[in-house]
């Protein structure tokens with residue numbers, strides 16, 4: 001059974017001292033019985049990683065992710081952070097291919113594929129983001145866009161490497177807009193993503209967690225997470241409020257109460 005995951009992407013928000021308070025607040029509010037076997041991932045900015053990992057170190061179901069990494073292991077890349085540097089802090093995962101990086105930093109599919117390789121070289125789980133723009137959805141190309149992003153970013157991986165990947169479907173039109181994909185739209189795309197993964201990796205596709213991202217809130221999380229191919233969420237704005245984030249984590253368990261992840 002695939003893992004249930006709720007991840008919080010803090011983006012470029014909070015200063016390190018506030019970030020520590022936020023993580024302490026989240027840990028206090030998480031209720032192990034309501035959380036069940038849902039895995040929580042917190043992705044703060046680079047400057048917060050050392051302090052945040054210190055606070056979650058002993059917590060079995062909580063991991064920390066970085067929001068980006070460079071594709072090379074070291075070298076003359078002023079201002080960049082390598083996957084090896086992140087892994088050395090005992091961080092578990094890294095977000096790759098977020099639409100904000102694709103759009104504002106012009107990260108291409110080819111570059112993202114090499115970042116996925118860098119993450120895997122250093123045993124970081126890539127949280128690989130895909131998603132279409134409003135225009136692409138309105139023109140009916142959304143499935144094609146997303147499956148191409150998957151092919152170009154991930155399909156060079158061996159099945160063994162693919163096992164460590166988490167996919168996040170984040171329709172660009174739903175990010176930070178307050179507009180959410182309907183649970184049916186999310187399910188339709190998640191099923192298409194799984195079918196596409198299965199066309200290359202067969203039964204392994206059933207083991208890969210696919211998260212939904214885009215204006216997930218306490219009020220809509222349960223319904224979205226209740227869909228069979230939605231294995232969790234990648235939460236932006238609401239992950240900056242401890243009560244909201246914890247409600248979303250708890251919603252995961254309510255939505256999938258009967259299922260156990262390994």
Ligand code: 13P
Nearest residue numbers: 009175176214215236237
């Ligand atoms: P919002 O939840 O703020 O829409 O952001 C989603 C996102 O981009 C998570 O990576």
